[in-house]
Amino acid sequence: MDDQKQLNVSPTPHVSAKLTTSRMMADVLIALIPVSVTATILFGWRTLQLPLICVATCVVTEIIFNFCRKKPNSLGDCSAVVTGLILAFSVPPTLPWFACVIGSVVAIGIAKMLFGGLGSNIFNPAMVGRAFLMICFGQLMTTWTAPGVEDTAKIYATTRATPLAVAKFTESDRSKALEEVSLEEYEISLKVRAGNPAVLGDLLRGAVGGCLGETSALAILIGGAYLLWRKTISYQITLGMIGAILIFAGVGYYLAPQQVMHPLGHLFAGGAMFGAFFVATDPVSSPLSTPGRWLFGIGTGVLVMVIRIFSGYPEGIMFAVLIMNAIAPLLDRWTEPAPLGTKVKTAAGS
Amino acid sequence: MSAESASSPALCLPAKIGPGTFRRGVHPPQNKSLTADLAIEVLPSPAKLVLPLLQHTGRPAELSVKPRDIVEAGQKIAEPTGLISAAVHTAIAGKVGPVTTTVLAAGLRVPAVTITADSSTEAPEPSWPPAQPPRFSPDDFSAQQIAEAAQEAGLVGLGGAAFPTHVKLITSPERPIDTLILNGCECEPYLTSDYRLMLEDPWWIVAGLLLAMRATAAQRGIIAIEDNKPQAIAAMHIAISDHPQLSVQSLQTKYPQGGERSLLPASVGRIIPTKGLPLHVGVVVLNVGTSATLARAVLNGSGLTHRVITVTGQGIARPANLLVPVGVALGEVLDYCGGLTDSAAQIVMGGPMMGNTVSNLDLPITKGISGVTVLAKSQLDRRPERPCLRCAKCVDHCPIKLNPTGIAHAVKLREFELARQLNLEACVECGCCGYICPSRIPLVQYMRSGKAALLQIDLANKDKG
Numbered sequence: 001m002d003d004q005k006q007l008n009v010s011p012t013p014h015v016s017a018k019l020t021t022s023r024m025m026a027d028v029l030i031a032l033i034p035v036s037v038t039a040t041i042l043f044g045w046r047t048l049q050l051p052l053i054c055v056a057t058c059v060v061t062e063i064i065f066n067f068c069r070k071k072p073n074s075l076g077d078c079s080a081v082v083t084g085l086i087l088a089f090s091v092p093p094t095l096p097w098f099a100c101v102i103g104s105v106v107a108i109g110i111a112k113m114l115f116g117g118l119g120s121n122i123f124n125p126a127m128v129g130r131a132f133l134m135i136c137f138g139q140l141m142t143t144w145t146a147p148g149v150e151d152t153a154k155i156y157a158t159t160r161a162t163p164l165a166v167a168k169f170t171e172s173d174r175s176k177a178l179e180e181v182s183l184e185e186y187e188i189s190l191k192v193r194a195g196n197p198a199v200l201g202d203l204l205r206g207a208v209g210g211c212l213g214e215t216s217a218l219a220i221l222i223g224g225a226y227l228l229w230r231k232t233i234s235y236q237i238t239l240g241m242i243g244a245i246l247i248f249a250g251v252g253y254y255l256a257p258q259q260v261m262h263p264l265g266h267l268f269a270g271g272a273m274f275g276a277f278f279v280a281t282d283p284v285s286s287p288l289s290t291p292g293r294w295l296f297g298i299g300t301g302v303l304v305m306v307i308r309i310f311s312g313y314p315e316g317i318m319f320a321v322l323i324m325n326a327i328a329p330l331l332d333r334w335t336e337p338a339p340l341g342t343k344v345k346t347a348a349g350s
Numbered sequence: 351m352s353a354e355s356a357s358s359p360a361l362c363l364p365a366k367i368g369p370g371t372f373r374r375g376v377h378p379p380q381n382k383s384l385t386a387d388l389a390i391e392v393l394p395s396p397a398k399l400v401l402p403l404l405q406h407t408g409r410p411a412e413l414s415v416k417p418r419d420i421v422e423a424g425q426k427i428a429e430p431t432g433l434i435s436a437a438v439h440t441a442i443a444g445k446v447g448p449v450t451t452t453v454l455a456a457g458l459r460v461p462a463v464t465i466t467a468d469s470s471t472e473a474p475e476p477s478w479p480p481a482q483p484p485r486f487s488p489d490d491f492s493a494q495q496i497a498e499a500a501q502e503a504g505l506v507g508l509g510g511a512a513f514p515t516h517v518k519l520i521t522s523p524e525r526p527i528d529t530l531i532l533n534g535c536e537c538e539p540y541l542t543s544d545y546r547l548m549l550e551d552p553w554w555i556v557a558g559l560l561l562a563m564r565a566t567a568a569q570r571g572i573i574a575i576e577d578n579k580p581q582a583i584a585a586m587h588i589a590i591s592d593h594p595q596l597s598v599q600s601l602q603t604k605y606p607q608g609g610e611r612s613l614l615p616a617s618v619g620r621i622i623p624t625k626g627l628p629l630h631v632g633v634v635v636l637n638v639g640t641s642a643t644l645a646r647a648v649l650n651g652s653g654l655t656h657r658v659i660t661v662t663g664q665g666i667a668r669p670a671n672l673l674v675p676v677g678v679a680l681g682e683v684l685d686y687c688g689g690l691t692d693s694a695a696q697i698v699m700g701g702p703m704m705g706n707t708v709s710n711l712d713l714p715i716t717k718g719i720s721g722v723t724v725l726a727k728s729q730l731d732r733r734p735e736r737p738c739l740r741c742a743k744c745v746d747h748c749p750i751k752l753n754p755t756g757i758a759h760a761v762k763l764r765e766f767e768l769a770r771q772l773n774l775e776a777c778v779e780c781g782c783c784g785y786i787c788p789s790r791i792p793l794v795q796y797m798r799s800g801k802a803a804l805l806q807i808d809l810a811n812k813d814k815g
Contacts, residue, residue, distance in 0.1 A: 005690065005694070006695075007695070007696060007697060007707075007708075007709045008695050008696040008707065008730055009696070009707040009708070009709055010696070010707055010730075011784075011792050011794055011795035011798070012702075012703065012704055012705065012706070012779070012781045012784065012794050013378075013702060013703045013704070013781035013784050013785045013794065014696060014698055014702040014703075014705070014707065014723075014725060014730075015378055015379070015539065015702045015703070015725075015729065015731075015785065016731045016784070016785055016786075016787075016790065017376070017378075017785055017786050017787075017788070019743075019786075019788045020733060020736075020788050020789075020790070021736050021739055021741075021788045021789050023788070024739070024741065024788055077736060117737065118736075118737050118739070119737035119738050119739055119740065119789075120737070234742065283739050283740050283741040283742065284739055284740050286740070288740055288742045288745050288753060288755065288756065289742075289745060289753070290742075290745070290746070293742070336753070336772075337745075337751045337752075337753070338751070339624065339750050339751045339752050339773045339776045340611060340615075340621055340624075340749070340750045340751045340776075341611065341621050341622055341623045341624040341626070341750070341776065342623075342624050342773065342776070
């Protein structure tokens, strides 16, 4: 036998599952392909510059922060790319490049790297970046364009309100509403509110105004189903959030159909679907325990509906996710599992 | 379901037996086909044995022969010290050497004695497969006789933990035993020694089960086998056909099905309390190999001198199932199997989930070693450790329902009492967390170092108090 043979020693176990963190991030990128494709079809090639700018800025920011903190390069895990894409897909397609850059720097630099890099951030980086943009560029962040307009000049001219924004007006506010939005928009909104199947179909396909990545619920469903199949995201968060939105909106719609939109309208309009599959499911900023993940999803869904119905904002995904991120450690503490055997009593003690 | 039966270990048998599986756990690649169809071979008697005096859980045995004594094959060379201790026997005849120190696979340094074969007499080879056990009635033996035979034979659990078997067979009236489970799960990847034993030696296994049931007064005997071993299930079915109180139970193939804390919920629907043993819920678990050896100890009076191991892995030239004498050097076993291949990179004593890696080929094969797995270079995972993503896969797969990443984090920050609060001490080190972790965090290593630190803290407190 070869006496010079080098033998490796290592702690147990000596075999490991194939899945790696990089692969999990790559899965998110794969799942975003349908969303990217529909965004390109709906808003034109030019809108692809948004994801490109955001991803590039995120990557550069991570490099700079790692350099400043004298840490090794951490780009290999692809998480900066994911953050950039999630941010880009949750802003309006008309957002100027400088806003994208600022949002990305805040997302990676402040929300992630300052907290210690991947795995140490408390809040969802993309949502922190978006919140910063919302505060700094409120006007730009709520200017929506009708899908299918290729020409840049026209994009800025044909802005339109999203169904959720119009839904803020009740039927009695008709005259007030018509001062701000066109009759056509108002009528669409009414149809969404009533759960008109044709209009809901439009929402599924994405033929309505909205953020870059959130308009087509169908594209999100395809990508989300892939993530669930790969077990990259926890189904507890997604189902909890969607369930809470449907139930909350369903009860509201039943009690006050004049004020509350149809539950499916609430689910397919705005960022609810994108949030449920791609944003709230960020593992770093969500709880570890299984009941904790259910509560996290349900809490996010309830907060989304509270913000949509009772606050001045038409949309609430971002704030709901950020608030639940802050509560996530508490949820983990409340739902700490009792290990197997701790609840069992023996006949004469042990 | 389990809490009630657990709190009242009544002697009446619960009507329903367990669900056949446990919650969580992992599915590592099995790799059992390397050796599953290879019949057990007998390793030629070696010229030298190194017999550690501590091959079991408990106190080391005490040498009962003197250096330069001449011993016979099968002779006892060390006596147990106290209840939780086990005798040691030599498989070969020869001369006793001086007491030295040897390092076990787990890293423990223990006293050991060397037996050098007498060149003048040809060592008798054990015959395999063994002859059928003689006809006997378990009632011919008293419970005490059976436990004493086990102690006399130096019998310990052959599944890996090496806990002295006679301790399990001595029962007290406060803790009646209603069920005896023979563990034939063999959930570790690669290993097939228990599987081959069930195929080639089922009669002795059943004889041991009947004797163990007699010793513990258990009315029900279950042979639990994972459902990836249909031939073993069939063989055991035939072997128990004359005994209505025995049954063969097919359990879902999932790691760690063979761990007691996963086996009991799956097999009889009872949960072992965190700091308790199976006997606290009315069950005694023995490995199938232990059972066969128990039968030989009681019926033939033979000591634990040989055991079956699997030598396997992509790094060994000729994988095999072998009957080897306890105390034979690892290198000798590897040489018999054609030696290491060029790609061999890591030698694991046991299976890849829980076995220890070794770098010293002089190490003896002890009673608790059920196999040697030689992994090839291509199988080593050299991906670097990455930050925890809190993906919760370790939480989702922990069979004990712990929060491995939380505990590892606490240990990393040297917050050992926090780790204790997170129930670190309930960890069985099965390795599911480390196997599944996409960030390649050595979670089991953190568990072990945390436990060691807690032990130190407790010892220090004891001294003060």
